[in-house]
Amino acid sequence: MNLEEVDASAWSSLEAATADPQSGFRFINLCSVDAAGRPQARMVVLRRVDTVARLIEIHTDTRSPKWLELSRNPTVTILGFSASTRVQLRLAGVVHLHSAGSELAEKAWSGLSVWPRSTYAGGPPGDEPRNLELVPARGEADGKAFFGVVSFRAESLDWFELRRADNRRAVFKYSHLGAVVASRWINP
């Protein structure tokens, strides 16, 4: 594979993960920086990929700590690993947040089935669970107000392939519009 093919394969495997729950990149690590400057990481589901624009979409609850962190500091790293291909993708970039009522959140919500919708109808993430017997059950539609889309735009990719004797590593930089503006092999 040349550098162009490495970049294309990385993004096509991300795209494939949006449709295949068994894909290695289905669950990715979203890493942010909190108000105290500490790194924070959590697994999220890769929901949508736009290779041309280098965008990755993630769904979350706007009451979660990560939403506040990302609104204060939109600098993010996304880390993924596919055990089948032994490829690590480390994407650095920035996020834009789309909360309830925005066009993107409306569109994403309309594409969700009942089960993922219902995950937003519970109490605020991180809070102590309330006694369920005392709380009236809420329908899946109630979660809509807390549903948000995190849209990540990659500024760079650090690609690493783990091979027995000869690991390989390459880095790519993307323009605002998603074009590759620099790429090179580096020592693993």
Ligand SMILES: Cc1cc2nc3c(=O)[nH]c(=O)nc-3n(C[C@H](O)[C@H](O)[C@H](O)COP(=O)(O)O)c2cc1C
């Ligand atoms: C496999 C897996 C997938 C997950 N997917 C999501 C997701 O798509 N969105 C999300 O907000 N949380 C997801 N979570 C939960 C997060 O990892 C995290 O625990 C939660 O969102 C709270 O994060 P925060 O306190 O940093 O806001 C997932 C957890 C696991 C284990």
